[in-house]
Amino acid sequence: MKPLKIFVVDDDPIQLEMITDHLGKFKNFTFQTFATGEKLLEKISEKPDIIILDYNLDTVDKNAMEGVDVLQEIKKIDDSIEVIMYSGQDNIEVAVETMRFGAFDYVTKTPSAFHRMENIIHRILKFRELRSDAKRYKLMVQMAGYAIVIAVALTIILKLMGIQVFGWVN
Amino acid sequence: MSLTNLSFIQQFTGNDPVKAKKYISMFLASAPGLVSKMEHAIEISDFDTLRINAHSLKPLISYMGIATLEQPIKDIESYAANTTNVDTLRAMLEAFKIEIEKAIEELKVKEASL
Numbered sequence: 001m002k003p004l005k006i007f008v009v010d011d012d013p014i015q016l017e018m019i020t021d022h023l024g025k026f027k028n029f030t031f032q033t034f035a036t037g038e039k040l041l042e043k044i045s046e047k048p049d050i051i052i053l054d055y056n057l058d059t060v061d062k063n064a065m066e067g068v069d070v071l072q073e074i075k076k077i078d079d080s081i082e083v084i085m086y087s088g089q090d091n092i093e094v095a096v097e098t099m100r101f102g103a104f105d106y107v108t109k110t111p112s113a114f115h116r117m118e119n120i121i122h123r124i125l126k127f128r129e130l131r132s133d134a135k136r137y138k139l140m141v142q143m144a145g146y147a148i149v150i151a152v153a154l155t156i157i158l159k160l161m162g163i164q165v166f167g168w169v170n
Numbered sequence: 171m172s173l174t175n176l177s178f179i180q181q182f183t184g185n186d187p188v189k190a191k192k193y194i195s196m197f198l199a200s201a202p203g204l205v206s207k208m209e210h211a212i213e214i215s216d217f218d219t220l221r222i223n224a225h226s227l228k229p230l231i232s233y234m235g236i237a238t239l240e241q242p243i244k245d246i247e248s249y250a251a252n253t254t255n256v257d258t259l260r261a262m263l264e265a266f267k268i269e270i271e272k273a274i275e276e277l278k279v280k281e282a283s284l
Contacts, residue, residue, distance in 0.1 A: 012226055014196045018233075021189070022182070059226045062219070088225050109229035111178045 001028060004125070005047070009034045009070070010054040010086065011061070015109065019052060019086075022114040023121070036061065037070030044077055050124060052117065053103075055087030055094065068098060075102040082124045084117060173273045175235030176280060182233075187284040194281040197234055201227060201274060205267055208246070212260055220259075221250035236273045242266050 006029055010016050016033045023029055032048070034040040037057055051074060055067040065073075071083055085098040088109045095106035105120045107113050176190065183189035204227045211220035224247040231239050246266060249259045 012200075014193065014200060014230060014233075017196065018182070018193070056222065056225060059222050062222075088228050109232075111182075111232055114182065 003028050003030045004049050004121075005030050005032075006050045006052065006121075007032050007034065007040060007043070007048040008052045009037060009040045009057070009067075010052075011035050011057050011059050011064070012054070015054065015086075018114065019117065023118065026118075029121075037065040037067065037073075040070065041073055041077075044074065044081075047078070048081060050121060051081060051083045052086055053083055055085055055089060055098065068101060071098060071101050071103060084120055086113070086117075172276065173236055173238060173269070174276050174280065175237065178233055178235055191281055191284040193233070194277055194284070197230055198274060198277060198281065201230060201270065205270060208263060209267070212256075212263055215256070217250045217253045217259075220263075221247055224250060231270075234273070234277060236270070239266060239269055239273065242269070 006023065008016055008019050008031060010019070010033075013035075016035075020031045020033060024031065032043065032046075034043070037053070040051070040053075053067050053070060053074075057064045057067050057070070067085065067087070071085065074081055074083055079102070082104040083102065085095075085103045085106045086109065087094060087106070090108045090110075098106055104124055107116050107120065176194075179190050179193055183193070204223045207223045208220050208227075211217070211223065224243055228240075228243045228247060231243055242262060243266065246259065246262050249255065249262065253259075
């Protein structure tokens with residue numbers, strides 16, 4: 001199974017260390033960390049599966065791009081990348097704003113954040129599995145539809161041939 | 171009475187003293203700088219910088235189990251965002267600084283014992 005590529009963006013080295021330390025116990029995850037959104041966007045062509053993105057990225061550099069702007073850029077570039085917003089703001093309006101811009105979920109920086117993040121990643125994996133199942137079923141339904149059309153067409157053709165050859169009429 | 175409680179760090183690191191020490195060291199390297207930036211910010215009435223640094227320090231205080239400072243740091247962040255009462259803000263920051271310096275000293279002892 002292909003490892004899950006996770007990019008983590010935070011201007012606080014302690015947060016980066018704690019997230020990668022906690023999620024690093026899952027052997028199938030690989031990580032890259034970034035101190036700014038700008039640095040992340042330079043590497044976005046490497047197609048991460050999930051990005052954990054800090055909401056406030058202006059602690060070190062006041063002119064750095066804010067998390068919500070980085071989120072919008074990511075979604076413009078590739079809508080299939082799932083983004084988990086991570087913030088010290090325990091504020092429902094901030095959470096709703098980020099979800100409106102396409103974040104998969106929002107986690108507040110508290111001691112329980114790391115377990116929550118782990119659960120969200122598993123939820124993303126489940127969601128992707130369901131999405132791919134749905135695509136497969138849709139394809140199967142389409143194929144079944146085509147098969148019915150072909151069967152009906154064949155029946156009609158055979159009937160017409162029967163009429164021509166044997167003069168059969170229903 | 172102890173100002174700090176490392177039960178979260180112990181649980182997070184799976185009681186690994188090397189990892190626990192790493193996080194305490196990172197906190198000790200980061201917190202004094204953030205407090206200095208907050209002090210400087212209030213001196214020059216840069217409330218946005220004060221708010222940003224308080225915001226950064228807030229989760230770290232929780233991780234180190236400094237329960238008595240969890241509400242004060244939230245209040246400083248909130249007051250700095252609204253810049254309603256500078257004198258109150260200054261008093262809050264002074265009281266906060268006294269307590270966090272004590273917590274830092276305590277953590278240095280705990281770090282050395284690991």
